[in-house]
Amino acid sequence: MLLLRSSLLLLCLFQLHAPSSALPFEQRGFWDFSLDSMENIGKMAMMNDEEEGSAMEPTPSPGMPMCPFGCHCQRKVVQCSDLGLTEVPRNIPPDTRFLDLQNNQISELRENDFKGLTDLYALSVRNNIISKVHPRAFVPLKRMQKLYFSKNLLSTIPKNLPASLIELRIHENRIRKVGAGSFSGLTNMNCIEMGANPIQNSGFEPGAFKGLRLNFLRLSEAKLTGVPKDLPDSLHELHLDHNQIQAVELEDLSRYKNLYRLGLGFNNIRNIENGSLSYLPMLRELHLENNRLTRIPQGLPSMKYLQVVYLHSNSINHVDVDDFCPRGFGMKRTFYNGISLFDNPVNYWDVQPATFRCVNDRYAIQFGNYKK
Numbered sequence: 001m002l003l004l005r006s007s008l009l010l011l012c013l014f015q016l017h018a019p020s021s022a023l024p025f026e027q028r029g030f031w032d033f034s035l036d037s038m039e040n041i042g043k044m045a046m047m048n049d050e051e052e053g054s055a056m057e058p059t060p061s062p063g064m065p066m067c068p069f070g071c072h073c074q075r076k077v078v079q080c081s082d083l084g085l086t087e088v089p090r091n092i093p094p095d096t097r098f099l100d101l102q103n104n105q106i107s108e109l110r111e112n113d114f115k116g117l118t119d120l121y122a123l124s125v126r127n128n129i130i131s132k133v134h135p136r137a138f139v140p141l142k143r144m145q146k147l148y149f150s151k152n153l154l155s156t157i158p159k160n161l162p163a164s165l166i167e168l169r170i171h172e173n174r175i176r177k178v179g180a181g182s183f184s185g186l187t188n189m190n191c192i193e194m195g196a197n198p199i200q201n202s203g204f205e206p207g208a209f210k211g212l213r214l215n216f217l218r219l220s221e222a223k224l225t226g227v228p229k230d231l232p233d234s235l236h237e238l239h240l241d242h243n244q245i246q247a248v249e250l251e252d253l254s255r256y257k258n259l260y261r262l263g264l265g266f267n268n269i270r271n272i273e274n275g276s277l278s279y280l281p282m283l284r285e286l287h288l289e290n291n292r293l294t295r296i297p298q299g300l301p302s303m304k305y306l307q308v309v310y311l312h313s314n315s316i317n318h319v320d321v322d323d324f325c326p327r328g329f330g331m332k333r334t335f336y337n338g339i340s341l342f343d344n345p346v347n348y349w350d351v352q353p354a355t356f357r358c359v360n361d362r363y364a365i366q367f368g369n370y371k372k
């Protein structure tokens with residue numbers, strides 16, 4: 001930090017003392033300046049204690065903190081974003097915890113790029129042009145928990161991700177295939193965000209997620225035509241919105257018994273097969289907005305914990321009095337606090353008020369009038 005500050009100060013001084021009459025300004029040597037104020041002499045003397053060699057090309061030397069040129073290093077955070085870097089810089093301090101390389105022009109992660117960074121906790125290479133990752137590039141990162149890889153050009157998940165990884169964001173790449181064993185060695189993760197990749201259902205090889213316990217998965221904005229069947233069964237949250245899913249078939253959800261939230265909005269779903277939702281006893285929140293449903297999915301009344309159902313912008317033309325709520329009392333553990341039905345070809349005055357007998361209050365229902 002001290003080094004960085006004095007370097008900046010030096011740059012400022014150069015500008016201050018650049019003779020405006022003799023352009024272009026040419027620097028011959030650091031000490032070629034005539035210093036005219038005592039204040040500056042004082043500063044120079046202070047810096048002279050730290051500096052050896054050229055001020056424009058700092059080289060690490062004893063007593064000088066290490067920091068890649070142009071980056072900002074402070075409290076184990078190394079900020080190298082927006083520098084036009086074409087490769088991972090060298091001289092990253094070995095105790096770095098967070099390395100920020102986003103918004104550069106890096107095209108490849110090489111074998112030794114992260115050598116020695118055993119304390120690294122989070123790495124961001126977001127928004128670069130990386131298409132190639134050496135299979136051993138992440139091997140030194142034995143404590144890395146967060147990897148931000150969105151907006152790059154990867155076509156597969158990088159190999160040998162550290163076993164310590166908890167969060168992977170790899171949104172907006174070019175991934176078409178998730179091969180068997182892509183996450184081998186990983187046992188427990190919180191979040192994988194891999195939306196906006198051109199991945200189809202056939203892109204998941206059997207065993208792609210084998211052995212992985214995962215809490216949250218987002219596969220939105222991909223090219224899925226159905227619910228993938230081989231995702232981790234530990235999932236609490238699954239986001240599949242903005243795909244091309246046409247239907248939910250009986251067995252599609254049978255694996256995902258732990259889901260709390262399921263996002264299926266903005267697909268082409270016409271039908272949810274009777275009985276499909278009975279596999280989701282824990283579900284709290286179901287998003288089915290902007291699809292082509294013509295009726296309320298069967299099975300909602302027996303979902304004890306369901307609180308939020310988005311059904312707006314579909315083609316639902318009838319709502320039955322028993323579509324949402326069970327007949328008996330005490331069967332539903334939590335009442336609904338959000339049901340959206342607007343933008344469907346059904347008029348609210350055609351729906352019996354008792355339909356919503358297990359809703360917290362009437363403001364929880366978004367209906368609006370149908371005006372098409």
Ligand SMILES: *[C@@H]1O[C@H](CO)[C@@H](O)[C@H](O)[C@H]1NC(C)=O
Pocket residue numbers: 274298
């Ligand atoms: C699905 O369930 C609904 C409501 O219980 C019922 O009206 C419909 O006939 C069922 N459809 C099939 C194909 O079983």
